[in-house]
Amino acid sequence: MDSVSSEGLSLITNVGLNHYLVLSTALFCLGLIGVLLRRNAIVMLMSIELMLNAVNISFIAFGKYNNNIDGQIMVFFVMTIAAAEAAVGLALAVSIFKRFKEVNIRFFEHLRG
Amino acid sequence: MTADAFLFWFLAITTIAGGITVVSVANPIYAALSLAFTMVSVAAVFVTLEAYFVAGVQLIVYAGAVMVLFVMVLMLFDLKHELEAFARGKVSGAIKLLTAGLLGGLLIGAIAYSPEGSKIAVGANQVAVAGDPTKNLGYRLFTQHIFAFEALGVLLLVIAVGAVALSRSKGGTHGQR
Numbered sequence: 001m002d003s004v005s006s007e008g009l010s011l012i013t014n015v016g017l018n019h020y021l022v023l024s025t026a027l028f029c030l031g032l033i034g035v036l037l038r039r040n041a042i043v044m045l046m047s048i049e050l051m052l053n054a055v056n057i058s059f060i061a062f063g064k065y066n067n068n069i070d071g072q073i074m075v076f077f078v079m080t081i082a083a084a085e086a087a088v089g090l091a092l093a094v095s096i097f098k099r100f101k102e103v104n105i106r107f108f109e110h111l112r113g
Numbered sequence: 114m115t116a117d118a119f120l121f122w123f124l125a126i127t128t129i130a131g132g133i134t135v136v137s138v139a140n141p142i143y144a145a146l147s148l149a150f151t152m153v154s155v156a157a158v159f160v161t162l163e164a165y166f167v168a169g170v171q172l173i174v175y176a177g178a179v180m181v182l183f184v185m186v187l188m189l190f191d192l193k194h195e196l197e198a199f200a201r202g203k204v205s206g207a208i209k210l211l212t213a214g215l216l217g218g219l220l221i222g223a224i225a226y227s228p229e230g231s232k233i234a235v236g237a238n239q240v241a242v243a244g245d246p247t248k249n250l251g252y253r254l255f256t257q258h259i260f261a262f263e264a265l266g267v268l269l270l271v272i273a274v275g276a277v278a279l280s281r282s283k284g285g286t287h288g289q290r
Contacts (some may be wrong), residue, residue, distance in 0.1 A: 012118065012122070013115060018123060019125075020121075021126045022221055023128065023158070025220040025221055026217065027128060027129065027151075028220075029214070029217035030132035030135070032212075032213045036120065037128070037136070037210070038136070038200070039200055043144050046135055046183065047135065047136065050135060053155050056155070056208070057129075057158055060159055060167065061162060062161045063164070064163060064164070069246065072164050072166075072167050073253055073254055073258055075167050079171070080269065081268075083174055083178065083179055083269075084268060086179050086182055087276045088275060088276055090186045091276040091279035092189045093186060095280055106269075
């Protein structure tokens with residue numbers, strides 16, 4: 001009993017690589033739920049940003065705990081791509097809104113044909 | 114409890130809470146607000162990982178530029194009245210939640226059962242991070258990764274032109290009906 005509680009305490013007090021990876025996983029799954037469950041295209045884009053941020057956390061954590069700076073460089077590239085993706089996605093949303101007066105994904109069936 | 118551990122748990126709670134709010138709140142303006150909160154929390158997590166320069170870039174690029182983009186588009190459209198914030202269908206919604214939960218459980222299980230410490234073997238291409246990390250970062254970025262850096266510059270130019278062209282178009286490829 002005592003060893004179990006001290007083990008749990010060390011899990012809380014000794015923050016290591018695994019803690020950051022679990023945080024990253026949780027954030028990634030939240031973003032995944034957002035993309036799957038929401039119907040507003042802009043909120044879906046926001047959820048994609050959440051997922052990209054989760055991946056960035058794991059890159060930086062791996063980079064720190066392996067003493068390698070290339071993780072941070074990869075995070076730069078991910079951030080650039082994410083900004084570009086947000087710009088294009090929002091431009092598409094503007095274009096679609098002008099046409100259909102709505103950015104709900106349910107109405108995108110008009111894109112057919 | 115040490116200060117490091119307290120900081121990690123505090124930031125983890127704020128990050129996850131912000132993420133839950135982004136996903137669950139119906140009004141997109143509130144979702145954007147909590148996304149900005151999450152971005153700031155993630156920047157603080159970067160600070161605890163001693164990636165100070167990346168934390169600053171995160172604040173400027175995400176919490177600054179990208180959030181301004183999102184909020185401006187939301188304000189432009191006046192999307193306060195949301196017809197259907199969430200997908201219809203209880204069963205499909207449950208399946209989607211279950212899928213995301215399964216993925217998360219799988220990943221967390223893999224992390225928990227990985228060998229203790231889970232240190233990757235020190236490879237031959239490993240550079241010793243000595244001295245100023247920001248200086249080291251710039252050195253690596255402009256020597257070893259210079260091609261990717263320049264390619265990203267070209268990509269950003271293409272994206273800027275493409276975004277302007279897309280948002281100026283009337284929408285639709287078949288002419289005005």
